[in-house]
Amino acid sequence: MKIRPAEHDDVHTIVRIIAHYASQGLMLPRSHGAMAANLPHYLVADLDGQVIGCGGLEPYSADVAEIYGLATAPGSSARGTGSAIVQALIEKARSDNLSKVFALTLAPRFFEKMGFKTVEHKDLPMKVWRDCVACPKYGNCDEIAMVLDLN
Known part of the structure; x- marks a missing residue:
C-alpha cells in the first residue's frame, strides 16, 4: 500500500x-x-x-489544520489503511511547521491510539465558526473533537 497525493482521476472513487x-x-x-x-x-x-482510502488536511490558520474526510473502502479497514493515511497527514502537518492538528470524529479510540486528546468543541472556535454553523448537525453534533499537539 502506498500513500500518495490524490489526483483528478481519484475524485469519483x-x-x-x-x-x-x-x-x-x-x-x-x-x-x-x-x-x-x-x-x-x-x-x-x-x-x-x-484507491482504498482517503483523508484530507485543511489549514485553518498558520499553525493549525484539520484532518478530515478520512475514510477507507468497505472491507479494507483492518489493513491499517486509516492509520497510514493519518500518519502521512501528521507528517505533512509537521513538514508544514504546524503546531497542532484536530479532527471531529465518531471514532475517538482510533485517534486516541495515534496520540490525539479529546477537547471541547468550544476549544476549536475556528472550526465552529467556519464550518459547523453551516452543518446540518449544528446544535446537535455527535462528533468528538480531538487534538494532537505536534510540538
Missing part, C-alpha cells in the same frame, strides 16, 4: 467511498465538485492501483 459512510450518517457527503476543489488537500491509500 473518493466520493464513492465517502458516500458509503455518509449514507449511514457517519460522515457528511461530498459532491464531485467540492472534492475536485479540495483535491490538493487530500491523500489517498493506493493498493495495486486501486
Whole structure:
C-alpha cells in the first residue's frame, strides 16, 4: 500500500467511498465538485492501483489544520489503511511547521491510539465558526473533537 497525493482521476472513487459512510450518517457527503476543489488537500491509500482510502488536511490558520474526510473502502479497514493515511497527514502537518492538528470524529479510540486528546468543541472556535454553523448537525453534533499537539 502506498500513500500518495490524490489526483483528478481519484475524485469519483473518493466520493464513492465517502458516500458509503455518509449514507449511514457517519460522515457528511461530498459532491464531485467540492472534492475536485479540495483535491490538493487530500491523500489517498493506493493498493495495486486501486484507491482504498482517503483523508484530507485543511489549514485553518498558520499553525493549525484539520484532518478530515478520512475514510477507507468497505472491507479494507483492518489493513491499517486509516492509520497510514493519518500518519502521512501528521507528517505533512509537521513538514508544514504546524503546531497542532484536530479532527471531529465518531471514532475517538482510533485517534486516541495515534496520540490525539479529546477537547471541547468550544476549544476549536475556528472550526465552529467556519464550518459547523453551516452543518446540518449544528446544535446537535455527535462528533468528538480531538487534538494532537505536534510540538
